[in-house]
Amino acid sequence: METDLSALVNAESGSVSRRIFADETIYRKELERIFARTWLFLCHESQLAAPGDYFATYMGEDPVIVCRARDGVIRAFLNSCQHRGMKVCREPAGNARAFTCIYHGWTYDECGRLVSVPYEEQAYGRPVDRDGRSLTRVPRLESYGGFVFGCWDDKVEALDTWLGDLRFHLDVFIERSLGGLEALSGVQRYRCDGNWKLPADNFAGDDYHVPWTHGSYLKLGVVSPQYAEARAYTVAFPYGHGIGDIHLAGEPLVADREFAQRFGPEAAEYVEAVYARAAERLGEPRNRIAAFGHGNIFPNFSLNDFSALWPVGIYLWHPRGPREMEVWQWCLVDRDAPASVRETAMGLFTQVQSAAGAFGQDDSENFEQASAATRGAVAQRQDFDYTMGLGKPFEDDAAQVLPGEVGPHFSEHCQRGFYREWRRLMTGGES
Ligand code: FES
Numbered sequence: 001m002e003t004d005l006s007a008l009v010n011a012e013s014g015s016v017s018r019r020i021f022a023d024e025t026i027y028r029k030e031l032e033r034i035f036a037r038t039w040l041f042l043c044h045e046s047q048l049a050a051p052g053d054y055f056a057t058y059m060g061e062d063p064v065i066v067c068r069a070r071d072g073v074i075r076a077f078l079n080s081c082q083h084r085g086m087k088v089c090r091e092p093a094g095n096a097r098a099f100t101c102i103y104h105g106w107t108y109d110e111c112g113r114l115v116s117v118p119y120e121e122q123a124y125g126r127p128v129d130r131d132g133r134s135l136t137r138v139p140r141l142e143s144y145g146g147f148v149f150g151c152w153d154d155k156v157e158a159l160d161t162w163l164g165d166l167r168f169h170l171d172v173f174i175e176r177s178l179g180g181l182e183a184l185s186g187v188q189r190y191r192c193d194g195n196w197k198l199p200a201d202n203f204a205g206d207d208y209h210v211p212w213t214h215g216s217y218l219k220l221g222v223v224s225p226q227y228a229e230a231r232a233y234t235v236a237f238p239y240g241h242g243i244g245d246i247h248l249a250g251e252p253l254v255a256d257r258e259f260a261q262r263f264g265p266e267a268a269e270y271v272e273a274v275y276a277r278a279a280e281r282l283g284e285p286r287n288r289i290a291a292f293g294h295g296n297i298f299p300n301f302s303l304n305d306f307s308a309l310w311p312v313g314i315y316l317w318h319p320r321g322p323r324e325m326e327v328w329q330w331c332l333v334d335r336d337a338p339a340s341v342r343e344t345a346m347g348l349f350t351q352v353q354s355a356a357g358a359f360g361q362d363d364s365e366n367f368e369q370a371s372a373a374t375r376g377a378v379a380q381r382q383d384f385d386y387t388m389g390l391g392k393p394f395e396d397d398a399a400q401v402l403p404g405e406v407g408p409h410f411s412e413h414c415q416r417g418f419y420r421e422w423r424r425l426m427t428g429g430e431s
């Protein structure tokens, strides 16, 4: 019997069926209806600085190569040979003139065109039609502020429309960097036995877990208490995007000034320069936002940005079945940040939210064990509870400057928006 997917999520009452975190059939539909239909983050343009630079990633479970060709244009195509499906690129990143399949040697250029077939005359007795055998192209590719997204659906709305008011918040870290953002080399990859939606909904607006799940780490004082105590908000956007932990300037500037003392005088000057640049570039009221906090761009691209002195963290929750995901993460830094800030960036990043980081381990434990405790026959009867903030009025004059649906930092309205979008796509576009 066909599952009624619309009955599995009721964002209005804040209930979500546990089946969507465990069911193989639903998972296969997610690959078709979400990952093959909506915009997905691929990489940052700084990872493709020179002609021939490429980055191998995934769109759902489909491997793709993102490549800057000699004409300077970035393209993306399926990393699967047209002959028998072998991956034509097996390196995670690099620079190439062509991609040669190791199975039988068909070779594709940096635009994905088939350019060479070994023993062509002997094997086929005729020229092999090149045009019909290019690597399958990702038909839509657009960038915002250096962040490259692709989509398999050529009729999808423009990336700018889809990001909407979220751009207002992304601009905070895009525009405040003095020399532009660039990716530090190295992508950390690890498997996690949890459903991909759990970290996505966590980053989309779950500030509620921070003082509890990460309480022991916060008590160590590694993160300045001023960061932890600053006022924060959660903001939901159309298309399922959400941000938790947005801070308004004021308290964070004080915290950044204090944190800069650990780096030395050049870092103190840098903090002042970054805030001055934000004021100049962003203008009112955007210059009042100090940091993005943590957020999720639907479906599986999360970011964090806590301060002028921390790197911008990028996280992809690649789905690998209803019960498993592959976590990929890397970070961006300001090209013109002082050496002391750049050198510490990777350390700060991996110390906190990574496979061996304090926050990352805390979170993975939750994602894995919540997934495991959700699969049983009895557990499957009980819905997840996303009712926090429903019917609770929220008024805060300071937060009026923020576009989007603003709520207090303990709220689940961003997660309700995430699952509302999940249901819309899974049911063919209806709200
Ligand atoms: Fe690639 Fe045969 S699978 S050449």
Ligand code: FE
Binding pocket: 209, 210, 213, 214, 359, 363
């Ligand atoms: Fe966490």
